Amino acid sequence: MTINVNPPVAADTQQQMGPQDYIRRSASTVPEPARKLEAVAKLIDVSKCIGCKACQSACLEWNDLREEVGVNVGVYDNPHDLTPNTLTLMRFTEWVNDENGNLEWLIRKDGCMHCSDPGCLKACPAPGAIVQYSNGVVDFVKENCIGCGYCVQGCPFNIPRISKVDNRAYKCTLCSDRIAVGQGPACAKACPTKAIVFGTKEEMKAHAANRIEDLKSRGFANAGLYDPPGVGGTHVMYVLHHADKPTIYAGLPDNPRISPVVEAWKGVTKYAGLALMGVAAAAGVVHMAISGRNRVTVEDDDEARRLTAQAPGAQPLDPDKEPMA
Amino acid sequence: MTNSWTDIRNTDLVVIMGGNAAEAHPCGFKWVTEAKANRGAKLIVVDPRFTRSAAVADYYAPIRQGSDIAFLLGVIKYCIDNDKVQWDYVKAFTNAAYIVKDGFAYSDGLFTGYDAEKREYDRSTWDYEIGDDGYVLTDETLQNPRCVWNLLKEHIAQYTPEMVERICGTPKEKFLKVAEMISECSARDKTMTSMYALGWTQHSKGSQNIRSMAMLQLILGNIGVRGGGMNALRGHSNIQGLTDVGLMSNLIPGYLNIPTEREVDYATYISSRGFKPLRPNQMSYWQNYSKFFVSFQKAMWGSAATPENDFAYHYLPKLDLPAYDILRAFEMMDQGQMHGYFCQGFNPLLSFPDRGKITRSLAKLKYLVVIDPLETETSRFWENHGTFNDVDSASIQTEVYQLPSTCFAEDEGALVNSGRWLQWHWAAQNPPGEAKHDTWVMAQLFNRLKKLYQEEGGKFAEPILNLHWPYADPEDPKPDEIARELNGYTVTELRDPNDPTKVLVEAGKQVSGFGVLRDDGSTACGCWIYSGCFTEAGNMMARRDNADPDATGAYSNWTFSWPANRRILYNRASADLDGKAWDPSRKLIEWNGEKWEGYDVPDIAVTAKPREVGPFIMNPEGQSRLFTRGMMRDGPFPAHYEPFESPVVNVVAPAIRGNPVARVFESDRETFGDADEFPYAATSYRLTEHFHYWTKHVWVNAVLQPEFFVEISEELAAEKGIDKGGWCRVWNKRGSVHAKAVVTKRIQPLVCDGKPVHIVGIPLHWGFTGAAKNGMGPNSLTPFVGDANIETPEFKAFLVNIERSDGPASA
């Protein structure tokens, strides 16, 4: 009747996900994986969120991160922004619904969206510093990160942060180390109201559908799922009561996509640039082959001697110096 | 809680009023979101602030703190006026039909028998008419003008929606919307649950706040049913347990009472208890009082408690006052009448009202002993911390002992949750440094005191010398040894009363439940309501079978729930007079012809016939009370009283300040402020990121909510030129604090009796020890006033003034 007080954590601590499951690897290519993991997703139901910050707390504890104790600046958001230690953050918005004049306290858990088309990975110059697993997890590999900050420019959601301590980029890993042993992210496990749930993406979409139905029945006509196509969909999705205007949720982008500037930089510039340099070098070689070197003739030397014969202020040439020509 | 956390999933309507479950009890609030998501339940939040509970509510209505009774009586009036009453329930299970004595009346805010000198009522008229048969007179037709129902209607007549708006500042249409939603739950197949906490208790009329909602729940037929009930969300992990085990000045474990001086001997004491039924056939369970009491005495003093010495009745202290509660204790300290004080895991310097008085009082002690796993402000009250604790150490003569105790991770034992579940836990790590278990500390203190009395003798040493101490290692009693005492055991063998040759239970066995306890000294039991928690079958509190047949949320085999592993109190009331469930989809127990069966342990005898025995077995009526007779010091019906410090006068009884029988000490009156000097209505509360004064020691929580602040409306901020995130000063006659300002739309000015009322919200989590930024707290400002019945301090409603500031000198 009394269960074993201290059952050891035996099996299931062996990580069953790894490089063999990469489908993308920054600044490098990966072979087609032999197996395809089922797409997973974290669903954040903003309408169920009570803004308790258990997710932030669990994240700090699981990842052994400690943020510095800050100050109050007149809001509930603490810390005030994502940092290399704060991988997820509750953002609070006091919004008055002009349709009925009611105050709504919109509370959104901010953090990496794990895009299917990750801008950070596209921008990253360091091979293997950012990887994408076949289940959708986009992860930073600390060992390979060079701290250039290109991922910051690449991200459509302003998520990655570069540590001033070790000059490496940090963001939510979706608890890849837990997923690898069949557990969900620490935030999802902790969430008291299950506003954060985790499972396969299909399950999460089905679950979201139920939630949206419930919300519509409670008068939220525009309730919907946030799974932005601009980045190929995300593996962190939101259920929003006002899906028609995501920006009211602390600036959640309406139609996020990788910036065209980044696309240009990482696309055409990269290749055109190399080509241009190649052409320049090649032109030189060709020109040399055709016209040969531009040599000084004996006549030129004689002309020079004639011209400078009575030049004023000329100095005598040291006879011991070996001749130039 | 009459029900359990997991039972909330069965409700149709959740009313959070006088609490903030989403912030203070997030994981319990989970069951509200489950009810919403899975059965379309609705959530109503009524609160002065738009809280995180309100953030996920279906409907929010603002209310001025301290006006809840007017609001709730208004809802009761709405239900009665609109015939939204669960009539079968009210007629069968309440005292609506009882005839009340002539002479009882209410006028100008006072009930009959008030003595302004003593600030007390003579409650003799607050009772029923008793017939010649010794039973109370009733009128089942509810026609008699003196029956409880008609007196109630008369009493609440003045609480119209307009009056509610005048008093509470709740716009009429919002009040009506809430009343309408609530009234729907009078249907047999709709239940509402009330989730409340210190938002109702911490008032000078806290008990009556709760009574008002309890009466409403009875009228709607929501007590004893799945998804219903009165659910007090207790603050601390084992405050339920500490109250059950009677760690209060006037209690004996299991809600028995410490005798008073007037009870000169055991016979007198017991005669005034063990109530005989007021209706035929009722169980009136307190008739067994003597069995529980004697068994307790045997657990305390073992062989020294004998029939000859009235089971050591005189070893118990006798009270000359209703209670030596915390407020009185500090009043005595301040008067120099108390010289020693122990704080076992408690931080009064921040927890008790009027910090100035607390500091002053502690400084008058000869010795103070603090037993705690953490640094506490109390243990360092003598240490100067600038504006955060401005004292002169040299002038404080108190000797202070700071003893390191273990925390949950290092000890073993049971905690009782709000749902009355006794849950056993095990130690995960060894204590740090020289920290010791509280049990070890208490045993060490006791053994030393006993030794001193053995060697030196002294005043009345018997209770100490004879204290029953049956532990394998007297220096270090083990949790399971003590748990066995709490459950109870047979001292001698128990024989069948009808056939003395038959032995029912051997001597020295764990009893199976309080049913077998006796008042002849043959059984011992530390806490009768816990009986059954540690039987011959083993430690029931350690059971971990989380099966839940038909998803009722009962979890009957998970740990142990007092009493008798019952999960929902008064569960007999979940079925109609004939024993059929009010709502078949929410069956709890039903009468099958011979006995009661279902998902829970029946509250009444399993073979007690319906229509004979009422559900409310602890009441001599067998029924619940809409009219409480003389059982509450401030009236058999709730009435609206303003807080002692209120921004408006009491519009129903202008002459009365506060609750006429609330606990007030004359010496504190001069520290009360008035609205002309301190115009703003302040309230104190917890934040979800913190737990009282513990989590400021926890780095992560200090990060999540680092610094002391107050919350004010944009309107008040503009009026006072206070910036969002800027400093402001909040003060009254008792103290002054500097805080960051959170200027928010979530607090709106209210209009009460035609006058705008601004609210100032003051969270309570900061001090001068720990990882978080140093800060002050509301108890520098709160008044030294207590509830009329249980002396809970009035932390939720008081007056302050506020201005822009440059922050504390040392900040």
Place this chain on the structure above:
Amino acid sequence: MSEAAIHDSRRPVPPVSKKDLDRGDRLLLGREVVVNRYTRWARINHWITAISLILLALTGLALFHPSLYWLTGLFGGGQFTRMIHPWIGVVLFFSFAGLFVRFFRLNLPAREDAQWTARIGDVLKGNEEKLPEIGKYNAGQKFVFWAMSILIVTLIISGLGVWEEYFSDLLTIPQRRVAVLVHSMAAVAIICVWIVHVYAAFWVQGTLSAMTRGKVTGGWAWRHHRKWLRALAAYGQRDDVTPGDKR
């Protein structure tokens, strides 16, 4: 200012003046004609600039395209490469600033630059006789000079904007995106200019000695920078240069 009287049969003789000369430009006469073209300090300054530019190209290219990431190996890995690149950039900027001050005067546009550019075909064929007489720098060299100047300013500004370690808060993220794009385009351009510069120096025989030993032959000067040589022949040196000044 009087004209040089020396007659030339093939091309009109352009007027020359002392302004066509740099400090340190000197004629040395003996068995052969040798011309001092660059002072020691000019050469040191040039080579610091050159090395910085090469290191910048290598570290930059390493982070510019995955296929060149292996170059980080030359600098002890990606982290170090990322760390030093901007610092070298700072060195380059100040070093080039020195060159700019030294050289910009004679790199200002001149009348003959237009003809020279118009006859770029003959330039490439090496038909010097079809070109006008050129001073110390021809239009090609001037182009390199001014291209470098503009690109380096562009690179240092855009570079600071994306210098994560110290200036991450200088620009908004969208601004940083533009900055990093501009930076990489400018980098490509400057590398191309650098290729032209190096190739020209190598193609035109006798040029390298100007930056190694600081001297060129009279023949080289006659052939490629005759106007400059005429000025030397006419005045020998700028009079603000006292005899025996350091080379």
Place this chain on the structure above:
Amino acid sequence: MNMEISRRNFLKGAGAGVAATTIGAFGFGEAEAAFVEGLRAYKLAGTTETRNTCPYCSVACGVIIYSKGDITQGTAKAVHLEGDVDHPTNRGTLCPKGAALLDFIKSETRLTKPKVRRAGSDKFEEISWTQALDEIARHMKDDRDANFIERNMDGVPVNRWTSTGFLAASATTNETAFLTYKVVRSAGIVAFDNQARV
């Protein structure tokens, strides 16, 4: 009871309507090497699980404390703490306070040595348990003998010790509570209270 099953079952999310998701659904095949490049090593490997209860509010969430070392040898140290997914009330979830309990256990301001502050002093000094307890017991006896009220004016035995008060905790176990009750009541203390009201 199989921890592995329950550890996965939390994906059900307290009946939040999310169907059970098994490792199979994730498409995991046979196990890989224990250390996986690019992944943080699973930090709970080789730890011991202990069932406990959150000491904060009265929801009394079940928690699992993960520790290293052997408690019978006095070497056990908690390394991590999470919600107990088998617990009916919290189903493995925790609030921001419960989720950070490890920092409570390891708080820098936890007490590890008995201390005493003498009259008029401005600092604590360390003191041995024995001496501290001896002194406290002496304080108690002196105060009790000096102020104990055996009988009231009417000669009725009242056995009150009103000059020393005891404030009991709010998070200690029932067992601690009852032992405390026995000690405090047998001494006749009446100013006895707990945190129920605040």
